[in-house]
Amino acid sequence: MAGTFRNLAVVPRMVFGRGAFGQLEEIVSKARGGPGDAMIFLVDDVFKNHALASRVPVGKSDHLVWVNVDVEPKTVYVDELTQQARSLAGGDPAGVIGIGGGSVMDLAKAVALMLNNPGSSADYQGWDLIREPAAYHVGVPTLSGTGAEVSRTAVLSGPVRKLGLNSDYTVFDQIVLDPDLIADAPDPQRFYTGMDCYFHCVEAICGTFLNEFSRAYSEKALELCRQVFLETDVDRREADEKLMMASYCGGMSIAYSQVGACHALSYGLSFVLGLRHGEGNAVAFNQLEEFYPDGVREFRKMMEVQGLELPAHVTRDLTDAQIDKMIEVSLSMGPLWENCLGPNWKNEMTPERARELYSRM
Ligand code: NAD
Ligand code: ZN
Numbered sequence: 001m002a003g004t005f006r007n008l009a010v011v012p013r014m015v016f017g018r019g020a021f022g023q024l025e026e027i028v029s030k031a032r033g034g035p036g037d038a039m040i041f042l043v044d045d046v047f048k049n050h051a052l053a054s055r056v057p058v059g060k061s062d063h064l065v066w067v068n069v070d071v072e073p074k075t076v077y078v079d080e081l082t083q084q085a086r087s088l089a090g091g092d093p094a095g096v097i098g099i100g101g102g103s104v105m106d107l108a109k110a111v112a113l114m115l116n117n118p119g120s121s122a123d124y125q126g127w128d129l130i131r132e133p134a135a136y137h138v139g140v141p142t143l144s145g146t147g148a149e150v151s152r153t154a155v156l157s158g159p160v161r162k163l164g165l166n167s168d169y170t171v172f173d174q175i176v177l178d179p180d181l182i183a184d185a186p187d188p189q190r191f192y193t194g195m196d197c198y199f200h201c202v203e204a205i206c207g208t209f210l211n212e213f214s215r216a217y218s219e220k221a222l223e224l225c226r227q228v229f230l231e232t233d234v235d236r237r238e239a240d241e242k243l244m245m246a247s248y249c250g251g252m253s254i255a256y257s258q259v260g261a262c263h264a265l266s267y268g269l270s271f272v273l274g275l276r277h278g279e280g281n282a283v284a285f286n287q288l289e290e291f292y293p294d295g296v297r298e299f300r301k302m303m304e305v306q307g308l309e310l311p312a313h314v315t316r317d318l319t320d321a322q323i324d325k326m327i328e329v330s331l332s333m334g335p336l337w338e339n340c341l342g343p344n345w346k347n348e349m350t351p352e353r354a355r356e357l358y359s360r361m
Contacts, residue, residue, distance in 0.1 A: 008255055009168035011139075011150055011175050018241070020178040021140065025057035027174060028097065031136045035061075037094035040085045042067045042108050044100030044142060052142075052181070056099065063088040069103035072276060075122040075158040078107060082114040082121075092116075095136030095173075099181075101193060102146030102155075102277065105139045109154035109170050112137035121165065122158040130167040139172040142181045144243045145193035145278065147200060147251020149175045155277075161329070162271055177248065179240040188308050191229070192278030194243055195299065197250035198225045199281050202295035203260035204253050207339035217253035221246045229302040260340035261291045261349075264333040265357060268326030273314060282310055287360045291340060315361045327354045 015023055028039055038061045045066040047053050058064045065084060085093050092115055098108020112134040114121050124130050139149045148155075152171050153164030164170075182190070201218035204210060224246035228239045265288075266280035275283065282299075289296045303309065315323065331337070331354060337345040 006256060009152055009171045010252075010255075011172050013174045014177060015175075016177040016244070018178065018180050018237075020176050021052075021055065021181060024097070024138075024140065024176055025059075027176070028057065028095070028138065029059070031138075031173070032094050038062055038089035040065060040089065040093045040096050040111075042081065042096060042098045042100075042104060042111065044069060044104045047099070047142070050184075052099075063093075067100070067104055067107055069100065069107075071274065072103050072270070073107050073110070073154075073156050075120060075125070075156050078110040078114060078121040078156060081107060082111050085111055085115065093135065095138065097138040097140065099140040099142060101141065101143035102148040102196075105141060105146075105148040105172075106154040106156065106164075108137055108139060109134070109148075109172065110156060110165055113154070113165055113167070113169060121156060122160075124165045124167075125156060125158050125161065125163040127166045128168075130165060130169050132169070134169045136173050138174045138176065140176045140178070140181065141244070141247070143185050143189065143193045144182050144240075144247035145196040145198075145250070147197065147247055147254065149177070150248055150251035151255060157271075161332075162267060177244050179237070179244045182240050182244060183237070187306065189278070191303075191306055191308055192276070192282055194225065194228065194246070195282055195285075195302070196278045197221055197243075197247045198229075198295075198299065198302075199262045199285055200250040200254045200259055201225070202285075202292050203262055203336075203340070204257040206292055206295070207257055207260050208342050209257045209339045211256065214253045214257035217249040218257075221249035221253060224249070225302075226298075230298075230305055232305060258335055258339035260336055261288055264330045264336040264340070265354070265361075267333060268328075268330040268354075268358070269314070269361070271329045272318065272322050272326045275314065279311070283314055283361050284357075286310055287357055313361075315358050323355060323358060326358055327351050330354055 096112040115135040116132040155164040262285040265284040269280040
């Protein structure tokens with residue numbers, strides 16, 4: 001009989017600290033099988049003309065591949081990058097290092113998995129479909145909030161749907177958490193990605209799946225988010241350290257619980273309107289007072305303190321067919337709604353209610 005409790009796979013090694021990026025070379029060199037083994041660095045192309053570019057420790061046999069995440073990761077892009085990694089390395093590379101936000105980290109996880117599993121990444125969208133362990137893979141966040149650095153999923157849009165490669169093998173072998181790397185992240189992106197962490201924790205804490213493991217991490221992450229986004233005199237360098245740890249704790253929290261209504265509705269917005277994850281969440285969450293009254297009030301306060309405004313009326317010009325698609329995508333996220341509303345969620349979260357919520361966004 002399968003166990004009742006989730007046997008959680010976690011990142012086995014991590015470094016945290018300002019300047020920790022400087023240790024990447026030493027860390028990666030220990031993971032090489034031999035001197036000729038190639039590592040593939042997948043780096044967000046936003047850093048092309050940035051000082052970080054020259055600090056990426058690309059060794060003689062390694063390759064740096066600039067990746068573009070103007071649109072969030074797709075399975076076809078993962079398949080292309082996997083081929084590219086193989087041809088650059090002249091065979092299977094020794095490992096993959098992803099340097100960027102949640103999108104690049106997810107690409108790195110997915111490429112590492114696909115190096116050792118046949119077919120297309122689209123074949124593995126779902127839960128525990130991956131058969132073989134991934135190549136060695138390292139995550140280096142340059143934005144904080146998604147928790148992608150600790151999660152067991154790599155979220156991808158495929159031909160049929162947006163769904164992650166969820167498996168124990170997806171989890172990074174190593175993460176390098178250097179708060180200096182998020183120092184230049186511009187608003188509103190920094191805020192939206194940071195709020196992803198806040199929403200993960202509000203949804204977890206208000207959810208029916210909550211347990212003390214998840215609560216402990218959520219409470220800490222929420223406290224850190226409040227210090228970062230509500231206090232006006234917080235030092236930016238300190239704030240970056242706090243935000244990086246908030247993201248880690250938020251990721252650990254949902255690893256043992258689940259997100260809820262905000263993410264379920266946000267998936268529909270991303271699918272039909274192409275809104276980025278963080279922005280879609282913020283637009284959705286702002287209309288969810290009936291589910292998360294305290295959270296929504298606090299979120300609006302954070303926006304006010306940060307001097308930011310949300311895009312308005314994003315669903316106004318959609319056709320009925322587009323709205324129907326959004327509702328379908330959202331209501332297909334059963335576990336999220338169950339976490340929010342309990343096992344009989346379908347009685348409460350009807351298509352009509354989803355339509356009404358979307359119409360307010
Ligand atoms: P992102 O990685 O999509 O990046 C957003 C934008 O910021 C991009 O244009 C990127 O180039 C830029 N950027 C990244 N770092 C920067 C920096 N330091 N300075 C300036 N610009 C920078 O953003 P995100 O919010 O971190 O990630 C969202 C993605 O993560 C989505 O694809 C979502 O599906 C995924 N996600 C994954 C998980 C998971 O557990 N795997 C959880 C939540 C979200
Ligand atoms: Zn999220």
